[in-house]
Amino acid sequence: MNDLVIQTRGLRKSYDGSPALRGIDLAVPRGSICGFLGRNGAGKTTTLKLLLNLLRPDAGEIFLFGDPVSSEAAAVAARRRIGFVSEEKQLYPYMTVGQTIRFTRPFFPGWRADLEAKYLEIFQLPESKPVPKLSKGMRTQLMLLLALARGAELLILDEPTDGLDPAVTEDVLQVLAGLAASGGTSIFFSSHHLAEIEQIADRVCLIDRGQIVIDGELDDLKTDYRRILLVFSGDAPAAVNALAGVDHVRTRGRTASLLAHGDIEATLGRARELQPESVEVHPVTLKELFLDHVKEA
Amino acid sequence: MLWWKAWMETRWRLVFVLAGCALLWSEGLLFGLPLAKLKMAFILQHAIVWGFAATMLAGAGLNSQTTWGTAAGYHGSMLFTLSLPVARRKLFAVRAGAGAVETCALIVVTAAPLVLFAGLGWSAASLYIAGACICSMAAYAISALFACVTGEMWQLYGSWGVLAVLSVALRFPLLARFNPLRGLFSEAYTSAAHFPWMDAWIGAALLAALCCFAAVRILDRKEY
Numbered sequence: 001m002n003d004l005v006i007q008t009r010g011l012r013k014s015y016d017g018s019p020a021l022r023g024i025d026l027a028v029p030r031g032s033i034c035g036f037l038g039r040n041g042a043g044k045t046t047t048l049k050l051l052l053n054l055l056r057p058d059a060g061e062i063f064l065f066g067d068p069v070s071s072e073a074a075a076v077a078a079r080r081r082i083g084f085v086s087e088e089k090q091l092y093p094y095m096t097v098g099q100t101i102r103f104t105r106p107f108f109p110g111w112r113a114d115l116e117a118k119y120l121e122i123f124q125l126p127e128s129k130p131v132p133k134l135s136k137g138m139r140t141q142l143m144l145l146l147a148l149a150r151g152a153e154l155l156i157l158d159e160p161t162d163g164l165d166p167a168v169t170e171d172v173l174q175v176l177a178g179l180a181a182s183g184g185t186s187i188f189f190s191s192h193h194l195a196e197i198e199q200i201a202d203r204v205c206l207i208d209r210g211q212i213v214i215d216g217e218l219d220d221l222k223t224d225y226r227r228i229l230l231v232f233s234g235d236a237p238a239a240v241n242a243l244a245g246v247d248h249v250r251t252r253g254r255t256a257s258l259l260a261h262g263d264i265e266a267t268l269g270r271a272r273e274l275q276p277e278s279v280e281v282h283p284v285t286l287k288e289l290f291l292d293h294v295k296e297a
Numbered sequence: 298m299l300w301w302k303a304w305m306e307t308r309w310r311l312v313f314v315l316a317g318c319a320l321l322w323s324e325g326l327l328f329g330l331p332l333a334k335l336k337m338a339f340i341l342q343h344a345i346v347w348g349f350a351a352t353m354l355a356g357a358g359l360n361s362q363t364t365w366g367t368a369a370g371y372h373g374s375m376l377f378t379l380s381l382p383v384a385r386r387k388l389f390a391v392r393a394g395a396g397a398v399e400t401c402a403l404i405v406v407t408a409a410p411l412v413l414f415a416g417l418g419w420s421a422a423s424l425y426i427a428g429a430c431i432c433s434m435a436a437y438a439i440s441a442l443f444a445c446v447t448g449e450m451w452q453l454y455g456s457w458g459v460l461a462v463l464s465v466a467l468r469f470p471l472l473a474r475f476n477p478l479r480g481l482f483s484e485a486y487t488s489a490a491h492f493p494w495m496d497a498w499i500g501a502a503l504l505a506a507l508c509c510f511a512a513v514r515i516l517d518r519k520e521y
Contacts, residue, residue: 054379054521072517076382084380092374094305103298107381143377 004066005030005154005186006051011060013046013210020046022210023060028188028203030153033180035197035218036190037286038207039294044190045087047207048158051188052084065153080108083147087158089139091131097142098127101149108150116149122175137168144175155179157189161196173200194287204286206293213293218286225284228258228268230276243270248292259284259292299383303395307354311399314350318407350403351433352456354396355440356449375521385516393441393509400437404429427494431501435477436460438508445512445519475500 006028013021021043028034038044049055051062053075062069064078091100105111120127123141125134134142140160147155160176161169177200179185191197197204197218204221206214214221225247230240236256241249245267248259256276260267264281272279378388404426412422440456447455466472473479477500 049521052380054376056518056520072384072386076384079380080382082380084376086376086380088376090374091377092302092305103302104381106298107383 003030004028005064006034006188007063007066008047008050009061011047011050011062012058013043013050013055014058020210021050021057024207024210024212026205026212026215028186028205030186031180031183032203033176033187033201034189034203034205035201036188036205036207037192037194037197037290038190039192042207042294043210044207045158048084048156048188048190051156052079052082081153083150083152083155085140085143085147085155085157085160087162089136089143091139091142093130093132096128096130097125097134100131100142101127101146104146104150110151112149112151115151116145119145119148119175123171137164140164140168140172144172148175148179153185155185155187155189157187159191160189161191161193169196176200194290198286206290208294214289221286221289222283225259225261225289226264227282227284227288228260228264228271229278229280229282230256230258230271230274231278232256232274232276237274239274240271243267245270250292259288299388299391300395303392306392307396307399310353310356311403314346314353314403315406317349318346318403346407347404347429347433348436348457348460351400351436352440352453352460354400354403355393355437355456356396356444356452379521385519386513389441389445389512389516393437393512396441397437400433401430404433428497431477431479431497435463435501435504438505442508442512442515445515475503477501477504 004027006026008024008026011021011024011026012019024043024047026047036044036047046055050057051064051069053069053072065081067074067078069075069078092103095103101116105116119125119141123138123145125138125142125145131139131142144160147157155176157176161172164172173196176187176189180187180200180202189201201218204214204216204218205212216224228246230236232254234254236251236254240246240251240256240258243249243258243260245262245264246258246260250257254277258267258271268279268281379385408422408426408429412419436456439459440452443452443455446452460478463476463478467476467478475496477497479497479500
């Protein structure tokens with residue numbers, strides 16, 4: 001358990017009887033960049049808030065850095081090692097950039113003055129500028145600075161690039177990728193921007209309707225999953241829907257498109273038994289994986 | 298730093314309340330009311346001011362920093378605050394403590410004109426301070442509790458509503474005995490001999506303890 005920065009078991013949460021999470025099992029290894037992917041309302045923010053003890057689970061367990069987060073004291077101790085950037089990216093409007101930094105600094109004994117200076121320069125944040133006068137991009141950069149300079153072992157980022165222009169988005173992604181490359185910091189970030197996750201994540205966790213539907217290393221997922229296209233002489237037989245090793249099937253007239261994973265050769269063998277006219281195997285993109293799982297779940 | 302943050306959040310409220318008090322003083326002085334009438338005017342007006350001041354200074358808690366608050370002109374920094382390695386109870390205690398200190402300072406500061414301009418003796422002024430403390434302790438605790446549950450405006454409306462109920466309860470002897478508002482509305486206000494100190498203190502302290510206990514329980518269970 002010690003090599004996991006985040007672990008959850010059977011995490012459940014409902015709002016007014018309506019289930020938001022239906023038994024989430026997460027395992028994020030130390031040092032990884034894990035993209036937490038899902039549609040709006042899939043349960044991403046709820047999961048992040050549960051990790052930070054802002055919400056209480058109906059059932060299940062949460063472990064951060066190997067320790068159970070079952071009390072306020074444990075959550076406070078864990079938050080000392082976590083940098084969090086919320087989706088809203090709101091800070092105190094009555095403070096300047098410099099005041100916000102000076103306010104945050106004393107809460108973290110491991111505050112890195114060198115990182116503070118470094119990111120102030122990279123992001124070109126004027127210390128005397130009041131927070132309300134910062135653009136959303138600059139607010140995001142300030143929040144990242146606050147998260148990074150505290151020497152956090154884990155960054156939890158909720159839609160870190162949401163609402164940012166492409167140039168700022170690229171800056172932010174570069175910083176995150178650089179941080180992970182330098183080692184030591186794990187990143188768990190939610191997003192519905194597939195390209196960003198493909199760009200920097202080494203691990204992907206896909207949540208849909210409160211359940212984890214894909215969880216694994218990005219490279220492994222790309223290797224494990226294949227798109228199998230079958231073209232039949234007549235309409236695609238109903239038997240394609242029952243093929244073992246196939247996650248999802250889409251049929252249209254004579255064509256059946258299968259998303260398969262695991263032993264692809266064995267699945268191909270079973271598919272050929274249905275006597276298609278042609279069989280094609282293609283690698284899948286993250287976008288295809290995402291769409292297949294969330295559209296047809 | 299939390300104390301500094303609390304000060305930053307409440308300083309304009311304090312200025313606003315002080316300006317309100319100054320307005321009342323100048324009104325009394327400008328109209329040149331007779332001394333006795335002036336004293337009564339101060340007392341009645343201040344009774345209202347304490348209710349207002351305490352409820353104002355007890356606000357601006359976490360609930361005023363919600364995201365929906367941003368749309369209403371407030372700020373949505375609640376998640377940033379809650380992501381700091383600070384227990385919720387400590388956040389509440391510091392915020393409530395800062396407002397309480399400001400309220401106490403306000404009581405002492407506003408007692409000065411009563412002594413300097415209205416001819417109130419030190420003995421009566423100290424009774425005034427004690428009465429104001431009792432009244433504002435109750436109003437503050439009620440408002441702090443509302444601040445844990447509701448947004449900015451409903452916190453004020455709710456607190457004033459409860460204070461209005463308490464002031465109506467003064468008319469009924471059974472309910473008036475431990476009523477903390479007796480501290481400011483009582484005609485025996487400036488008389489140490491007639492003022493029901495112990496009952497009012499007990500009433501205010503019990504109400505404050507109850508509100509604090511409820512606020513802590515709510516904070517412990519609240520989901521953000």
